[in-house]
Amino acid sequence: MFNKAILMGRLTRDPEQSTSPSGVVVTRFTLAIDRRFQRQGEERQTDFLNIVAFNKTAEFVKKYFIKGQLALVSGSIQTRSWDGPDGQKRYATDIIAEEVNFVGSKKDNPQGGAEQTGSAKATDEFMPVDDDDKLPW
Numbered sequence: 001m002f003n004k005a006i007l008m009g010r011l012t013r014d015p016e017q018s019t020s021p022s023g024v025v026v027t028r029f030t031l032a033i034d035r036r037f038q039r040q041g042e043e044r045q046t047d048f049l050n051i052v053a054f055n056k057t058a059e060f061v062k063k064y065f066i067k068g069q070l071a072l073v074s075g076s077i078q079t080r081s082w083d084g085p086d087g088q089k090r091y092a093t094d095i096i097a098e099e100v101n102f103v104g105s106k107k108d109n110p111q112g113g114a115e116q117t118g119s120a121k122a123t124d125e126f127m128p129v130d131d132d133d134k135l136p137w
Helices: 055-064
Strands: 005-011 016-019 025-034 046-054 070-083 089-102 119-121
Touching: 005 046, 016 055, 025 055, 046 055, 055 089
Parallel strands: 046 089
Antiparallel strands: 005 025, 005 070, 016 025, 025 046, 070 089, 089 119
């Protein structure tokens, strides 16, 4: 089986972070992604996809991403279900982020600043370096 999603879009709001009862850091955000094609005479359609990141990736997203920023997310698609208050089955589909990357230059970044490079993987720890003398090469 294969379940992989690779998405690029803009954050619709600042990421929201919480901690689960078991101590897992969770960050949620939504990406707005324009569809590739549009019908003649109509506006381009946009999909709004819910993204969930955990642990170090969640901390990275919360610290470095804001509303309007362009992001590249890779992960898996997950569907969950529950019974609603009216007894009807409810469903939601989320993208579970395994890796989140900066995309673009400072003009694409609502915060301004230098060109953005960097990423966080579910198993990596991102650590910004302010001084090139601290780099090992």
